[in-house]
Amino acid sequence: MENGAAPTAKPVIVAIDGPSGTGKSSTSKAVAAQLGLSYLDTGAQYRAITWWMVHNGIDLADPTAVAAVAGKPEIVSGTDPSAPTITVDGVDVAAPIRTQEVTSRVSAVSAVPEVRTRITELQRSLAAGAERGIVVEGRDIGTTVLPDADLKVFLTASPEARAARRSGELKGADLHATREALVKRDAADSSRKTSPLAKADDAVEVDTTELTLAQVIECVVTLVEEKRAAK
Numbered sequence: 001m002e003n004g005a006a007p008t009a010k011p012v013i014v015a016i017d018g019p020s021g022t023g024k025s026s027t028s029k030a031v032a033a034q035l036g037l038s039y040l041d042t043g044a045q046y047r048a049i050t051w052w053m054v055h056n057g058i059d060l061a062d063p064t065a066v067a068a069v070a071g072k073p074e075i076v077s078g079t080d081p082s083a084p085t086i087t088v089d090g091v092d093v094a095a096p097i098r099t100q101e102v103t104s105r106v107s108a109v110s111a112v113p114e115v116r117t118r119i120t121e122l123q124r125s126l127a128a129g130a131e132r133g134i135v136v137e138g139r140d141i142g143t144t145v146l147p148d149a150d151l152k153v154f155l156t157a158s159p160e161a162r163a164a165r166r167s168g169e170l171k172g173a174d175l176h177a178t179r180e181a182l183v184k185r186d187a188a189d190s191s192r193k194t195s196p197l198a199k200a201d202d203a204v205e206v207d208t209t210e211l212t213l214a215q216v217i218e219c220v221v222t223l224v225e226e227k228r229a230a231k
């Protein structure tokens with residue numbers, strides 16, 4: 001039995017979007033684990049295809065070159081929230097997709113429409129196959145990937161709070177440089193033509209600046225339970 005939960009509740013689809021460092025991954029994983037749902041980190045998929053392009057020497061400054069090979073790598077996401085996995089052509093890339101090299105290039109690759117079409121298909125297929133339901137986190141889940149999701153949440157936080165959280169992760173990182181990098185990536189992700197980072201009109205916005213992670217998780221679990229009860 002997936003995620004150890006009893007097969008009683010109807011499947012529920014939850015979309016969690018927002019800028020970098022707002023707590024999407026931490027919240028989504030915990031909510032999915034608590035409610036016995038699958039979990040999908042769509043940023044990891046964009047990072048994985050970016051890693052493959054870097055690894056294969058594709059010119060990332062040339063969108064035509066990126067588009068031409070967008071269908072080549074086989075990207076597989078494991079959706080157990082207690083142990084999410086990501087492989088490219090059978091290679092475990094969970095660590096290399098988090099390097100600065102990939103982080104600084106992922107916005108360029110994810111702006112290419114052919115890349116988005118490919119990754120969006122994977123995401124929809126995983127969501128459709130999740131027997132109990134799934135929490136999918138990213139930038140365009142509520143607007144484009146799963147517009148009929150049962151619940152859409154848009155997490156926000158001040159750039160200062162997000163930079164402080166990230167600096168805590170990257171020991172010794174410069175707070176100002178971290179903030180600048182976050183703001184730059186958000187601007188690129190929000191301004192691309194195809195499926196930019198955006199709040200869906202029917203999303204619930206949660207400002208996490210002054211909330212603990214536990215409070216955010218509790219808030220989202222309550223929202224999911226309310227939706228489930230109303231189904």
Ligand SMILES: Nc1ncnc2c1ncn2[C@@H]1O[C@H](COP(=O)(O)OP(=O)(O)OP(=O)(O)O)[C@@H](O)[C@H]1O
Pocket residue numbers: 018019020021022023024025026027043165166169208211212213214216
């Ligand atoms: N409400 C919160 N209060 C304090 N720290 C938090 C909160 N939410 C998340 N964090 C911490 O902030 C860091 C970033 O969180 P997380 O990776 O979940 O964000 P994200 O939105 O998924 O970021 P990205 O889009 O860049 O992957 C983590 O170290 C996490 O533990």
Ligand SMILES: Nc1ccn([C@H]2C[C@H](O)[C@@H](COP(=O)(O)O)O2)c(=O)n1
Pocket residue numbers: 020042043044046047106107110111137138139140141185189
């Ligand atoms: N649905 C998504 C998810 C992610 N991306 C892109 C934009 C992000 O900068 C990048 C990495 O995401 P993260 O791991 O920081 O969540 O991937 C996107 O375009 N659409």
